[in-house]
Amino acid sequence: xxxxxxxxxxxxxxxxxxxxxxxxxxxxxxxxxxxxxxxxxxxxxxxxxxxxxxxxxxxxxxxxxxxxxxxxxxxxxxxxxxxxxxxxxxxxxxxxxxxxxxxxxxxxxxxxxxxxxxxxxxxxxxxxxxxxxxxxxxxxxxxxxxxxxxxxxxxxxxxxxxxxxxxxxxxxxxxxxxxxxxxxxxxxxxxxxxxxxxxxxxxxxxxxxxxxxxxxxxxxxxxxxxxxxxxxxxxxxxxxxxxxxxxxxxxxxxxxxxxxxxxxxxxxxxxxxxxxxxxxxxxxxxxxxxxxxxxxxxxxxxxxxxxxxxxxxxxxxxxxxxxxxxxxxxxxxxxxxxxxxxxxxxx
Amino acid sequence: xxxxxxxxxxxxxxxxxxxxxxxxxxxxxxxxxxxxxxxxxxxxxxxxxxxxxxxxxxxxxxxxxxxxxxxxxxxxxxxxxxxxxxxxxxxxxxxxxxxxxxxxxxxxxxxxxxxxxxxxxxxxxxxxxxxxxxxxxxxxxxxxxxxxxxxxxxxxxxxxxxxxxxxxxxxxxxxxxxxxxxxxxxxxxxxxxxxxxxxxxxxxxxxxxxxxxxxxxxxxxxxxxxxxxxxxxxxxxxxxxxxxxxxxxxxxxxxxxxxxxxxxxx
Numbered sequence: 001x002x003x004x005x006x007x008x009x010x011x012x013x014x015x016x017x018x019x020x021x022x023x024x025x026x027x028x029x030x031x032x033x034x035x036x037x038x039x040x041x042x043x044x045x046x047x048x049x050x051x052x053x054x055x056x057x058x059x060x061x062x063x064x065x066x067x068x069x070x071x072x073x074x075x076x077x078x079x080x081x082x083x084x085x086x087x088x089x090x091x092x093x094x095x096x097x098x099x100x101x102x103x104x105x106x107x108x109x110x111x112x113x114x115x116x117x118x119x120x121x122x123x124x125x126x127x128x129x130x131x132x133x134x135x136x137x138x139x140x141x142x143x144x145x146x147x148x149x150x151x152x153x154x155x156x157x158x159x160x161x162x163x164x165x166x167x168x169x170x171x172x173x174x175x176x177x178x179x180x181x182x183x184x185x186x187x188x189x190x191x192x193x194x195x196x197x198x199x200x201x202x203x204x205x206x207x208x209x210x211x212x213x214x215x216x217x218x219x220x221x222x223x224x225x226x227x228x229x230x231x232x233x234x235x236x237x238x239x240x241x242x243x244x245x246x247x248x249x250x251x252x253x254x255x256x257x258x259x260x261x262x263x264x265x266x267x268x269x270x271x272x273x274x275x276x277x278x279x280x281x282x283x284x285x286x287x288x289x290x291x292x293x294x295x296x297x298x299x300x301x302x303x304x305x306x307x308x309x310x311x312x313x314x315x316x317x318x319x320x321x322x323x324x325x326x327x328x329x330x331x332x333x334x335x336x337x338x339x340x341x342x343x344x345x346x347x
Numbered sequence: 348x349x350x351x352x353x354x355x356x357x358x359x360x361x362x363x364x365x366x367x368x369x370x371x372x373x374x375x376x377x378x379x380x381x382x383x384x385x386x387x388x389x390x391x392x393x394x395x396x397x398x399x400x401x402x403x404x405x406x407x408x409x410x411x412x413x414x415x416x417x418x419x420x421x422x423x424x425x426x427x428x429x430x431x432x433x434x435x436x437x438x439x440x441x442x443x444x445x446x447x448x449x450x451x452x453x454x455x456x457x458x459x460x461x462x463x464x465x466x467x468x469x470x471x472x473x474x475x476x477x478x479x480x481x482x483x484x485x486x487x488x489x490x491x492x493x494x495x496x497x498x499x500x501x502x503x504x505x506x507x508x509x510x511x512x513x514x515x516x517x518x519x520x521x522x523x524x525x526x527x528x529x530x531x532x533x534x535x536x537x538x539x540x541x542x543x544x545x546x547x548x549x550x551x552x553x554x555x556x557x558x559x560x561x562x563x564x565x566x567x568x569x570x571x572x573x574x575x576x577x578x579x580x581x582x583x584x585x586x587x588x589x590x591x592x593x594x595x596x597x598x599x600x601x602x603x604x605x606x607x608x609x610x611x612x613x
Contacts, residue, residue, distance in 0.1 A: 046508050072511040085509040091526045098523070099513045148513045 001153050002184045006052035006062070006254040015039065015049075015208040021152075025178045025185040026213065027195035029231050030205035040154045041204070043186070044079050045072035056184075078150030084141040086129035092116075092140045099147030103280050115143040134162065138170055142177055153178075153185040159194050174198060192219070192232050197304050204228045226345045229271040235319040236272045237345065248342075253318070254295050254310020257286050260339045267344030271339050274303065274319035275315040279328065280336035288335045293317050295327045302327040308337055374589070381586025396560050398587055400476065403537030404543035404564065412491045412540055415484075420495030420511035421521065425507075442489040449486055450553025453478075453508035457554070476562055478555035483544040491540050497527060498532035520552075535599045542595040546588065 015035040019026075021129040030036045042045040043054055045061065048069060054062040056077075061070050086095050097112050116122055119139040124132055132140065138158070145153060158174060175198045178185050189195045195202065202219050204211040206227035214224075219253050223229040229237055238252040248270060249256045257270070265336050281288060290306035294317075297303075302324055305317040320335055388394045422428055424436065441449065456462060457472040465472060472478045502513075507520045508527065515523065526533075548566035557567035565584045572581035 044508075044512055048510075072508065073514045073516055075512070077512055079509065079512045081505055081509065083505075085503070085505045087506060087510075087524060087528075098510070098515075144513065 001055075001057060002043070002186070003053070003055040004039070004043060006049035006054060008038065008042060008049045008051075010038065010137075013208060017042075017205065017208075017210045019203045019210050019213050021184045021186060021213070023183055024201060025181075025187055025199045026127060027194065027199035027202040027216075028205060029184055029202050029219075029228075030190060031227070032186075032190055034205045035204055035208040036190075037156055039210075040079070040156055040186065040188055043075075043152070044077045044154060045070060045075050046280045051265055059151075074160065076149070076151045078145035078148060080138075080141055080145060080153065080155045080158055082160065083322040084129075084137050086140055086144075091126050091128060092121060092132065092136075095129070095140055096121075096143045096147050099144040106125075111147065115147055119143045127333060134166055134174070134212050135169055135173070138171065142173075149177070151183060153181060153183070155187045157188055157190070160190070161222075185303065190231070199259065204231060213256070223271070223343060224346060226269050226271075226347055228309065229269075229343060229345050234271045235274050236277070238268055238315070238341055239268060240270045252312050252315040253288065253308040254312065255288050255308060257337060257342060258339050264344050266346045268347045269345040271343035271345050272341055273343075275301075275321040276321045276338060276341040277318065278336050278338075279320070279333055282334050284334075284336050286337040286339055288318070288337060290318060290335050292328075292331055292333060297324075300324055304333075306333065308335075350515060364366065377582060377585045377589050378410065381582040381589065384579035384583045385438055385586055388580050391580070393559060393563065394568060394580065394583060394587075396566050397563045400563065401545055401565040402591075404479045404483060406539050408480045408487065408544045409537060409541045411480070411484050412487050412544075413495070413533075413537060415488060416495045418493045420499050421525075423492070424496050424499045425504075425525075427505065438489040440491055441485075442493070445545065446486050446549035450482060450550030453482065453485060453550065453554045456466065457481075457501035472554070474555050474558070476555075479551050479562055479564060482550040482554045483547045486541055486547055486550050487540050490543065494536035494539065495533065498529040498536060501532060502528045531602055534602050538595045538599040538602070542592055545591055545595075 001023065002021040004020070006015070007017075008015045013035065015038055017035065017039045019028075028036050028039065038047060043061070049062060049064065051064045051341045053060070053064070056075070060066070060068050061075050061077075063070060083104040086092075087098060090098065093112055093116070096115055097108055100108050100111065116125060119142060121136065121139055121143060123186070124136050125146050129137055129140070155174070158344070159170055162170065171194065174187075178187075178198055187199055196216055200216060201213050202216055203213045204219070204223075204225070204227060206225065211225065211228060219228055219232050223232055223234065226237060238250050238265065239251050241261075242265070243249040243256050246259050246262050247256055248263050250260060250270060282289065289309045291309065292304065293307050294305040295302055296305065301321050304320040304322060304327055306320055307317050308315075318335055357426065412578070428434070448503060454473065457465070457478070462472060470477060472481055502525055507524050510520045510524045511517075546566060548564075548570070551562075551564060552570070555562045557563055557571055559571065563571065565588050567590075568584040569581045572584065
């Protein structure tokens with residue numbers, strides 16, 4: 001189990017990360033510049049937090065109060081850098097063996113061979129990193145991490161800046177690895193889609209502040225904050241004012257909407273996912289008459305951009321997802337925002 | 348070949364010819380006249396002694412220089428040393444100082460009671476061959492630190508971090524990652540520093556003077572030969588220096604080329 005509770009100030013950026021990861025793959029989700037990588041670097045010991053405590057399976061890695069700050073080489077933390085950081089002057093085999101430190105050479109050779117077989121790298125043993133494909137490079141980096149027998153693996157945006165085919169292959173690779181690892185792994189990403197399939201739980205970082213750890217499903221069904229809703233690709237978010245009797249007023253869209261439950265007072269915004277809005281008639285509850293602005297063809301749906309009749313000039317259009325070919329040709333349509341689909345969001 | 352309105356390239360071309368003539372004529376004089384008087388001079392024990400002392404002291408001072416410069420450059424580029432800026436400024440300043448000034452300050456330092464104590468302890472510096480090595484060392488040290496620091500800065504810190512996370516101690520990170528990855532740049536630096544040591548004269552003259560068969564290096568030999576009006580001997584020594592410079596230049600450019608070929612890692 002990894003327990004992190006740290007603070008660090010970097011210029012005018014303030015990081016305040018507190019979360020706990022079990023023996024699981026935990027996603028650390030946040031927009032770029034929110035302090036995800038800094039959090040990982042603090043755990044690895046590359047950066048020193050100003051205050052706080054980091055504990056891994058009962059071992060204290062960092063404790064500002066007790067004056068404990070283990071150097072990286074004693075933390076047993078595996079770190080997968082974005083560009084893998086393979087040693088360019090060593091072969092794939094030497095890179096992997098570098099993770100093992102000073103063991104008996106025969107044992108070392110046996111374990112290197114095992115890892116290379118496990119990650120299907122037998123053909124790459126004598127090659128330098130620059131001679132390897134992106135996928136092979138990542139596998140060598142993973143084998144090197146496993147060779148060091150870490151207690152936790154940190155993945156720093158492992159799939160960003162890759163083309164989609166390679167990305168999918170590497171994601172499958174990582175998925176397999178994490179499933180068999182059996183210890184804690186932290187996967188940092190700005191893309192929910194990337195981590196959704198491999199991590200069951202997620203911690204959202206927003207401008208340096210971490211949320212509580214939640215189930216992936218919770219992030220989709222009740223994200224709770226504006227930033228979490230944005231990260232889970234909720235496209236329709238607007239500020240609200242309570243209008244009494246379980247109703248809310250949305251000035252940007254110029255409407256008042258009914259909710260299923262009393263509106264939580266700390267929720268300053270409302271979110272509605274584009275696939276939860278449907279087209280209906282003016283008689284239905286939460287019907288919003290709109291003007292069609294644009295129809296975009298998505299990969300397997302159509303995306304309608306609608307301007308509510310009473311909307312403010314500067315309000316972003318409502319995004320509505322309909323099945324491919326179901327986009328109406330009418331100039332005016334009625335969007336229905338089902339009360340049970342309204343997400344209360346705190347700023 | 349001249350294009351329309353191309354007077355500027357033409358003028359620059361003529362300037363280039365003038366510059367080459369100015370520099371090249373010097374090389375030519377030493378190459379032609381030095382080569383002629385070389386056989387006669389090489390049999391003289393003084394010239395052979397100067398050649399030996401020059402090569403020997405340059406080798407020793409270069410080795411000592413990098414023994415100090417590499418850890419210094421490591422400290423300057425890889426640790427959060429307080430007062431790093433001040434240290435860098437001291438090094439920069441000595442680099443731009445005339446070497447004769449450095450020689451003068453060393454003469455004063457080693458003539459002090461501390462210097463005399465060193466002499467009694469069996470390490471004489473002033474008017475001694477040790478001084479030749481020391482002068483070359485002090486003159487080249489700031490230069491070597493700068494070259495080493497540039498070499499170390501060219502290596503991605505992330506790789507050392509990675510080695511650290513894999514369990515390598517700072518010493519292991521230095522010897523297995525930083526040093527191999529800056530190897531080519533360091534080899535060129537060694538060659539450059541060695542050839543500078545070979546040509547060192549100003550500081551050496553101040554600290555040890557030039558005494559025949561005792562503290563006579565090749566540059567010192569030229570100085571002595573000219574002051575005794577023996578131009579042939581001066582040219583022979585100059586020719587030897589020219590050959591040594593050419594050799595080290597060739598070695599440096601060969602190694603430099605191989606480092607350019609080295610592709611950027613992933």
